[in-house]
Amino acid sequence: MTTFRELGLDEQLLNSVEKMGFEEATPIQAQTIPVALEGHDIIGQAQTGTGKTAAFGLPLIQKVNTKNDSIQGIVIAPTRELAIQVSEELYKIGFHKRVRILPIYGGQDINRQIRALKKNPHIIVGTPGRILDHINRKTLRLQNVETVVLDEADEMLNMGFIEDIEAILTDVPEEHQTLLFSATMPDPIRRIAERFMQEPKHIKVKAKEVTMPNIQQFYIEMQEKKKFDILTRLLDIQSPELAIIFGRTKRRVDELSEALNLRGYAAEGIHGDLSQAKRLSVLRKFKEGSIEVLVATDVAARGLDISGVTHVYNFDIPQDPESYVHRIGRTGRAGKTGLAMLFVTPREIGQLKNIERTTNRKIDRMKPPTLDEALEKQQRLIAEKLSSIIEAGENLSYYKRMAEELLEEHESVELVAAALKAMTKEPDSTPIKLTDEPPVVVRDRNRGRNDRNRSRGGERDRDRNRNRKGGPRKEYSGQKSRNENRGDNRGRSRKPSATN
Ligand SMILES: Nc1ncnc2c1ncn2[C@@H]1O[C@H](COP(=O)(O)OP(=O)(O)OP(=O)(O)O)[C@@H](O)[C@H]1O
Numbered sequence: 001m002t003t004f005r006e007l008g009l010d011e012q013l014l015n016s017v018e019k020m021g022f023e024e025a026t027p028i029q030a031q032t033i034p035v036a037l038e039g040h041d042i043i044g045q046a047q048t049g050t051g052k053t054a055a056f057g058l059p060l061i062q063k064v065n066t067k068n069d070s071i072q073g074i075v076i077a078p079t080r081e082l083a084i085q086v087s088e089e090l091y092k093i094g095f096h097k098r099v100r101i102l103p104i105y106g107g108q109d110i111n112r113q114i115r116a117l118k119k120n121p122h123i124i125v126g127t128p129g130r131i132l133d134h135i136n137r138k139t140l141r142l143q144n145v146e147t148v149v150l151d152e153a154d155e156m157l158n159m160g161f162i163e164d165i166e167a168i169l170t171d172v173p174e175e176h177q178t179l180l181f182s183a184t185m186p187d188p189i190r191r192i193a194e195r196f197m198q199e200p201k202h203i204k205v206k207a208k209e210v211t212m213p214n215i216q217q218f219y220i221e222m223q224e225k226k227k228f229d230i231l232t233r234l235l236d237i238q239s240p241e242l243a244i245i246f247g248r249t250k251r252r253v254d255e256l257s258e259a260l261n262l263r264g265y266a267a268e269g270i271h272g273d274l275s276q277a278k279r280l281s282v283l284r285k286f287k288e289g290s291i292e293v294l295v296a297t298d299v300a301a302r303g304l305d306i307s308g309v310t311h312v313y314n315f316d317i318p319q320d321p322e323s324y325v326h327r328i329g330r331t332g333r334a335g336k337t338g339l340a341m342l343f344v345t346p347r348e349i350g351q352l353k354n355i356e357r358t359t360n361r362k363i364d365r366m367k368p369p370t371l372d373e374a375l376e377k378q379q380r381l382i383a384e385k386l387s388s389i390i391e392a393g394e395n396l397s398y399y400k401r402m403a404e405e406l407l408e409e410h411e412s413v414e415l416v417a418a419a420l421k422a423m424t425k426e427p428d429s430t431p432i433k434l435t436d437e438p439p440v441v442v443r444d445r446n447r448g449r450n451d452r453n454r455s456r457g458g459e460r461d462r463d464r465n466r467n468r469k470g471g472p473r474k475e476y477s478g479q480k481s482r483n484e485n486r487g488d489n490r491g492r493s494r495k496p497s498a499t500n
């Protein structure tokens with residue numbers, strides 16, 4: 001066990017950590033914090049939900065000189081929601097030290113951000129598109145930046161983001177510390193990363209598997225047409241506290257959340273075509289529990305830390321194994337357990353194997369639940385609930401008068417059966433609309449980057465925009481569906497230039 005005190009952190013930060021309820025450092029924190037405090041560049045890799053934010057956040061905040069009014073640190077994250085979340089965590093870490101943190105992300109009023117930037121934040125946390133927008137408007141100056149953090153580094157250095165990152169880094173002094181963190185770091189991306197860094201220390205928390213062992217993982221093989229019925233059966237049987245269902249495309253997410261609502265589940269969707277206000281309100285409702293099912297594209301796959309997410313359903317198999325790791329990592333965080341389900345159509349078995357190979361873990365096969373099983377499991381759940389109410393000695397006096405009245409009129413087994421029926425979700429045939437998705441087929445494992453990224457490109461829900469050069473950039477939000485996007489060659493790989 002490593003205490004935070006042993007890691008060389010200042011008293012103010014130790015106070016913050018205590019207030020945050022962290023008792024001991026997680027392995028990635030214990031291993032990276034002292035090295036980061038020595039000033040080294042770091043590529044830090046550890047499983048999802050193991051505290052990477054504080055692993056870079058603590059040394060980042062410790063380095064800030066609050067007497068200096070310029071921006072000293074910049075954290076770049078792939079999505080707006082993640083930028084907000086990271087800035088909230090940094091705010092907590094820097095609270096006693098009075099470090100000013102400012103999130104800047106697309107979809108928020110730019111003038112408001114410009115006003116906030118004038119208040120001399122010490123650290124900004126942002127998405128690449130909006131950071132570049134401010135650099136181009138000259139409303140953001142990075143010439144005093146000493147630390148650059150790329151959260152979800154592999155995603156940030158992947159095609160489509162790398163040019164933005166390079167452009168941002170040209171504004172940062174050559175002498176700076178770079179901290180890159182992610183749960184996944186494919187080799188080609190690691191090589192790109194090294195070009196941005198000076199003798200980086202690779203710190204990888206040793207683990208047999210890439211995914212967390214406290215996430216139970218199953219797959220079910222099924223026809224595309226069966227997915228929805230199986231999903232609703234699973235929701236009924238497994239009764240998650242909060243669940244995230246990942247769909248491949250924005251259309252998929254829209255149709256799926258509407259279909260779930262029609263069948264009586266409190267679900268809402270999140271993807272990059274929604275307004276930022278809507279995205280944030282959906283996420284807030286999910287965190288509060290007023291919706292219990294969040295249907296999402298990969299925009300919600302990385303970094304989001306929502307407590308109470310007990311189940312992740314991969315309604316569509318992810319396009320790449322890394323995405324699988326991050327998606328299922330939305331559950332089983334900070335020592336909790338979780339359950340991840342993967343829906344696989346027969347032609348996607350190759351992709352399943354691909355995921356197993358990359359994560360170094362076998363995913364267990366589960367048979368799709370039959371209707372009878374779904375009903376029976378539900379009844380068992382209800383029966384357990386009834387018994388636990390009685391065993392817990394809960395006060396039932398308010399209900400007993402009605403119970404007695406009912407028992408005078410009906411036979412007891414008949415009555416309990418009726419109660420079970422009333423509490424069970426029976427098959428519902430309300431018509432729904434769900435357009436088929438084409439399968440993810442692994443044709444050739446050695447496909448060029450080009451193909452890989454083109455197939456990923458279409459529905460990647462990124463906070464970036466296309467106005468590459470000059471002028472204020474329009475926030476990019478509307479991407480075409482994968483099939484509509486075939487002619488798009490933006491996935492073209494481009495060698496990054498070394499920046500230091
Ligand atoms: N030392 C600690 N003790 C207890 N809880 C911690 C500690 N460090 C972080 N946490 C909590 O663990 C949760 C997960 O942390 P965090 O979001 O930083 O994980 P992560 O490694 O970045 O995951 P991901 O790969 O999904 O981004 C957060 O709620 C965080 O507050």
Ligand SMILES: [Mg+2]
Binds near residue numbers: 303
């Ligand atoms: Mg993280």
